[in-house]
Amino acid sequence: MYMGTIITVKAYGKNADKAADKVFKRISELEEILTVNDTGSEIDDLNDMAGIVEVKLSSDSLYVLNKAKEYAELSEGAFDVTIGPLVKAWNIGTDNPRVPLKDEIDELLKLVDFRDLKIDNANHTAYLARRGQMVDLGGIAKGYAGDEAIKVLKENGIESALVNLGGNVVVLGSKPDGNLWTVGIQNPREAAGKYLGTISVRDKAVVSSGDYERYFMKDGVRYHHILDPRTGYPADSGLISTTIIADSAIDADALSTSVFVLGLENGMKLVESLDGVEAVFVTEDKKVYVTEGLKDIFIFYQEDSKDFTYVEER
Ligand code: AMP
Ligand code: MG
Secondary structure, eight states, rough: OOOTOEEEEEESSHHHHHHHHHHHHHHHHHHHHHSSSTTTHHHHHHHHHTOOOOOOOHHHHHHHHHHHHHHHHHHTTTTTTGHHHHHHHOOOSSSSSOOOOOOHHHEEEEEEEEGGEEEEEETTTEEEETHHHOOTTTTTTTHHHHHHHHHHHHHHTTTTTEEEEEEEEEESSSSSTSSSSEEEEEEETOOTOOEEEEEEEOEEEEEEEEEEOOOOOOETEEEEEETTTTSSSSSSEEEEEEEEEESSSHHHHHHHHHHHHHHHHHHHHHHHTTOOOOOEEEEEEEEEEEOOOGGGOOOEOOTTTTTTEOOOOO
């Protein structure tokens, strides 16, 4: 268990076992830096010093924070890593989640604004402008870990590998037999490992966000872990899962969370505006949509996904 999830590394070729060990070492190192679950991580320092003073950061933290700001701007705030105070209030994915009072949510919402995250790249520091503000990298850190895993594998001479970080998949090269890697897209209303369909790729990251990953039910309502920074409540955009296919996992991770909040129409618009990025969207009325570039690559499993409809024409 690393980063709150199960991680598997399938690496092939000479040195594969040694390379995989190094991947796990690198991922646990990243976890120590980026987590907000342990005290003493760099990101904890950043949060503890909010409104007080800037903190010195490693190039790993700086890189992730810069990417986070880039996607906050690109998504016009749908993706916002200063969502921390609200993530903490809801506590979704822990043993004691709760529905905060509306007043509490409105109060905490005032603390959410990515513009208050000031990054000084020249001096390797960052600063949160106001007391009580908190960064939470849950929507992007696993993506970075995926990219770093591939980097470690390459440095160790591996040319064929698949890394799975709790359903966020990154593949290196093609399969050892030369065929493309086949990656399943989780059916958001079935058990883990039941797929809506598959895509076949090489050298890509395939990252999903969904209301099925972390959630709790109360009075028949599903409260999931992707919060809308405009409302402070779980995003209610009409989507139940989004998957992004991109060259890098950090981009795919930030984008999958972004488009989940943006919804089908705006999310589709955003993805179609980006080069080399494709997506699968699943709506709450159980329709499946893909971007133009996936039409020949996505294979829908109608047999296993009877109540879902694949909408090929828009
Ligand atoms: P993901 O599974 O990558 O979509 O990320 C979801 C996680 O990102 C949540 O568990 C929170 O830690 C964090 N998060 C929730 N809402 C947002 C948001 N609107 N922007 C950025 N991070 C978020
Ligand atoms: Mg994400």
